[in-house]
Amino acid sequence: MHPAPSVILFTTFSGLGFGLLFWLGLGAITPSGLSAFIWFALAYAMAVGGLLASTFHLGRPERAIKAFSQWRTSWLSREAIAAVATLIIMGIYALFSLFGAHLKLVGFIGAIGAIATVFTTSMIYAQMKTVPRWRHWTTPALFLTLSIGGGALFAGQIATTFLLFTAAAALQGYTWITGDSRLAQSGTDMKTATGLGHIGDVRAFEPPHTGTNYLMREFIHVVGRKHAQKLRMIALILSFALPVFFLNFHFNHMLALLAVISHIAGVLTLRWLFFAEAEHVVGLYYGKR
């Protein structure tokens, strides 16, 4: 899959933003006044910024409002509704927090909404039967762990961050190991794609056109996988190892900032790999993965 910057930014920052909103809603920290404003502004900047980034992926962003209508079948529609509902509920919670009142029930509902939003985002990918690497329980599990873990880091929940980062790193490793063979195990190959497997081995002889096309640009991304193994290690170090290292010292804001920057860079790399490594079965028609 083409690793589009808009979608990478969207999943990374909205994940972190809703992760932070989750901890704020649960009351892990209960800031008020100016500090509440700063916390919520940070969470909203990431969550809303991420959502806005996703609209750059659209061909006709001016019609985005229509995406709220098909919640019965579409995970993207469910995500849009969950995101906006959560932002409204947490907006009410945030408003009261400014004046020192923490509406526990509203915050709790908002925290569940934040989880639901990240879950619906992950299901957009996990539902894709055409991308065997994504169609697995590890996709939502990893999105949720990364979101809540990153949120815990932002919210300064250091012990919880350590715990969730360990879980996320283990889960990511498991996802990579099992994901690498999932296309082969899916049963979809050039033989089933063409239905010619009963005759013999199928090889793409001539593509339908001399140039490229939308399908090849969107779904076939081979070059980027060349350095995947190195990038995996870099991503693990940036996302989890370095932030844990920085937070191990006596807490100060400079180190916390370094931890946060390292984590964001790491998650961006993870998301780049999430798309760049994903093989869409349509590539088989072009003899590519």
Next chain:
Amino acid sequence: MTTLPTSTQKKLGLVIDLDTCVGCHACVISCKGWNTENYGAPLSDQDPYGANPTGTFLNRVHSYEVQPPNLKDGAQPAAQLIHFPKSCLHCDDAPCVTVCPTGASYKRSEDGIVLVNEQDCIGCGLCAWACPYGARELDADAGVMKKCTLCVDRIYNENLPEEDRQPACVRTCPSNARHFGDFADPESNVSILTRERGGFDLMPEQGTKPVNKYLPPRPKDVAPEFDVLAPYLEPIAADAKGFVGWLDKALNALPGGVN
């Protein structure tokens, strides 16, 4: 509404015959010709006369080389070149429809055609992600998703002569490799072809239940060594007689070897 109909009255679709397709791409051109100026936004091209031309097509023809396994005596049979037209299969269980967040994608309950309402399409591309066949392409100019309409603006169009009321690709195919009809009717041309020729689904394991069927290439004959001219090319005189016979012997007797 992106909920799929539980059943459709008709199941309109195509049968594509991989045995007779000659890979001429006429269906590609007639499809683009008809659909760029009729239903919905035009099928745009980018840099059409430049170094890196691309464009939106609803039907594309791949070519595959299939190498049969070696025979019992170890001989390698000739590889087959098979031309492979591919357009929307109008699946019964169309994954592209259910993922659509706006309701722009839908499957018609009356005839099973999968269409995009371009006024509602936000161009998110998710339907193209969900399609295993690459049947949908986002038009780079209009920003909306384009796909085969089964020429819905031809097949019911009473302004056209009756023989033209079929998809442009079917109408134009010079080798009759494409057939249009109703799969819900067991006695339709497409149902009979599918039954008699062993029509198959593409990627059946994806669970999309495609309506369009593909007919496999017929087994190739193994032609015996055969040459119509051979009897006429037999040497007429194996050994010469008379003067020529004496000359032959005399020349062979000279030093320099026997010919």
